Amino acid sequence: MHAAAKRTVLQARIAIAILSLNALALSKNVISLIIADLIKTYPEYPVSTIQLIFSTTTGMAVVGSLLCIWLEKRMTLKSMSMLTLISVLAGGVIGFFCAKTSVPLLFLSSVLIGIGMGLITPLNGINIANHFEGAELVRMNAQNSVAATVGSVVFPLIGGLLVAIDWPCVYWIFFLTIPVMLITVIVQPREEIQCLPRKNGSEPVKVKVWSPALICWVIESFFAGLCWMVYQSNASSLFQSLGFENYAQMASYGSFVFAGLNVIAATTLKVLCRKFGKPCMTGGIVLMAIGLFMLAVCKSVSLLWLIFVATAVIGFGFGIFKSASFVFLPITLEKGATSRGFSYFNAANVLGNFLTPYLITSTVARMGGTIYTRYVLSAVICTALSIFAIATQKLKGTEKIAD
Known part of the structure; x- marks a missing residue:
């Protein structure tokens, strides 16, 4: 009974960390709200180049998703979560302070935000698969999807209000990673680095991925x-x-x-x-x-x-x-x-x-x-x-x- 209670508490802590992180998963879309302002601010650049500032976040999310494979064998899930949030926060800081001064730095901002966002979905998928099974697995995935969906609706609304203040303020959205970092530090347990199964404690067993x-x-x-x-x-x-x-x-x-x-x-x-x-x-x-x-x-x-x-x-x-x-x-x-x-x-x-x-x-x-x-x-x-x-x-x- 006591062991079951401990597992329940652990799952609750992990659920809080997962849901707070996944709520940010689609926040990168707020950058699309300022494309028109960027075009006015940088008339010397082709419109297609300015539009790439937003598209870059999506392209780099592909890189982030694949990077998760490499990171998982070298970092704990908690450390990966922190790296994800730091990447998004750094991109937000650069975007806010350089929005009106440098297009190259805006691309750097999009690269960092995109990589961070790309890490979120596979990272949460691994976290859920490691700690939930059966009906609880389904329930946790349902809650995870709801968190991302709510974020996808709420963040554009907040972004619209921030644009009304001054359009670079839309990057303030990514400062929300700070409270999520605090949540992650407090509730996400520090676990062992994920390792491949080993045969007799020696060489890793070859795992077939592409079924x-x-x-x-x-x-x-x-x-x-x-x-x-x-x-x-x-x-x-x-x-x-x-x-x-x-x-x-x-x-x-x-x-x-x-x-x-x-x-x-x-x-x-x-x-x-x-x-x-x-x-x-x-x-x-x-x-x-x-x-x-x-x-x-x-x-x-x-x-x-x-x-x-x-x-x-x-x-x-x-x-x-x-x-x-x-x-x-x-x-x-x-x-x-x-x-x-x-x-x-x-x-x-x-x-x-x-x-x-x-x-x-x-x-x-x-x-x-x-x-x-x-x-x-x-x-x-x-x-x-x-x-x-x-x-x-x-x-x-x-x-x-x-x-």
């Missing part, structure tokens, strides 16, 4: 990230094409719907994982494809309701796919392969986000298409991905989570 299941999930993660970003990056343009003068505000309403369905997906995760098992990830991709096709036909104001329905479908589908992955990856991969599995999965997803302008937007522009063509193309890609996910379900398994 058929992981290969399939990494492919799905990349294309799901690609298609999700098509929705995310074109929302305001869609409302603008329909004649809405307050298109940015309408897009923000869509973001609230998307985030709300992400939360619902996370809170129903336990039921879905118990009832449907691993195939619920495939179901999430199918829902995304349906939602993207719905958006592709919304060419008149009379179909405004359908835009929000489609947004809800995409939000729920993507939420299920991403949340369930952190339940099923650790129970599918071999011991010692979890960190690399999480890192590859997250890196693929972020890489899909980063390449969307090049693979979708540029392709449609060369075709002479419109914003609706982007949605059609992404819907076709997501449909093909759905077929792939269904066809490879046997390779990934159909296990369910027990009560």
